[in-house]
Amino acid sequence: MRLLFHLVALLLVTTPCLGWGGDGHRIIGTIASSDLTPATAAAVRELLGDQTLADACCWADEIRSDHRYDWIKPLHYINLPREATAVDMQRDGANGQQVVAGIERFRAVLSDTSRPREERLEALRLVLHLVGDLHQPLHVSYAVDLGGNRLSVTSFGKRSNLHRVWDTDLIQRRLKDTTGGWATMSADLRQAITPEQRAAWRAGRDPVRWADESFAITRRLYAEPPDAQEGVNEAYWVKWMPTVAERLQAAGVRLAAVLNAALDPEAGQVVKPSGAKVP
Numbered sequence: 001m002r003l004l005f006h007l008v009a010l011l012l013v014t015t016p017c018l019g020w021g022g023d024g025h026r027i028i029g030t031i032a033s034s035d036l037t038p039a040t041a042a043a044v045r046e047l048l049g050d051q052t053l054a055d056a057c058c059w060a061d062e063i064r065s066d067h068r069y070d071w072i073k074p075l076h077y078i079n080l081p082r083e084a085t086a087v088d089m090q091r092d093g094a095n096g097q098q099v100v101a102g103i104e105r106f107r108a109v110l111s112d113t114s115r116p117r118e119e120r121l122e123a124l125r126l127v128l129h130l131v132g133d134l135h136q137p138l139h140v141s142y143a144v145d146l147g148g149n150r151l152s153v154t155s156f157g158k159r160s161n162l163h164r165v166w167d168t169d170l171i172q173r174r175l176k177d178t179t180g181g182w183a184t185m186s187a188d189l190r191q192a193i194t195p196e197q198r199a200a201w202r203a204g205r206d207p208v209r210w211a212d213e214s215f216a217i218t219r220r221l222y223a224e225p226p227d228a229q230e231g232v233n234e235a236y237w238v239k240w241m242p243t244v245a246e247r248l249q250a251a252g253v254r255l256a257a258v259l260n261a262a263l264d265p266e267a268g269q270v271v272k273p274s275g276a277k278v279p
């Protein structure tokens with residue numbers, strides 16, 4: 001029994017993360033939380049109970065070893081063919097088993113107050129997580145190497161892979177220089193968002209467009225790989241950290257917009273489903 005416990009504990013610790021690591025998801029949730037309308041914030045609070053919004057963003061990764069939730073696994077990402085230049089939902093739709101459809105599906109459940117509370121809570125946790133995942137470029141990537149998971153690379157002197165570099169390593173490198181951890185980094189990133197960026201991110205409501213942005217970055221990541229000798233080093237971090245930061249910022253602002261539209265009837269009314277821009 002004791003051995004079993006240790007084995008399970010080990011499994012929980014070493015399970016690779018699908019999506020931004022915990023810090024990335026918490027940063028996105030924290031950026032989003034300051035953009036919620038009072039009505040949305042109250043609705044989120046009521047659904048989550050004691051769980052913080054930042055923690056709720058990580059739920060979909062934490063339940064990955066629970067086989068009751070195996071159905072969620074394909075919803076963290078979307079695969080494209082190697083020759084693709086953009087997302088094509090006809091070709092890449094995978095019968096709805098991908099992250100773009102996941103976001104659409106769960107935001108509909110979340111906004112439907114006739115659904116049972118447990119169902120809406122699960123939908124909220126999935127929306128919180130999947131909007132984040134869709135902004136991690138390598139979640140819009142290739143099946144052949146599992147979105148870079150099979151691309152081994154040295155990262156700051158340690159064994160890693162390209163996917164993990166983008167989930168975790170680049171953020172951890174920045175956190176090394178940040179007193180106060182992810183909470184400080186969230187506040188710093190939020191304050192650095194310009195009014196123009198916020199307006200543009202709020203106006204674009206189509207997750208397919210967010211996927212296209214991620215895929216454009218993914219194509220560059222394959223065209224401009226880490227240094228052949230050193231792998232991911234300071235130069236790679238300096239080059240790509242602004243992109244990481246912008247994806248976290250965009251995800252946070254868009255997540256708030258999705259939640260406001262789903263949970264605040266008044267916010268929902270001013271934003272037309274067509275994506276019409278409303279100040």
Ligand SMILES: [Zn+2]
Nearest residue numbers: 018019076133
């Ligand atoms: Zn994920």
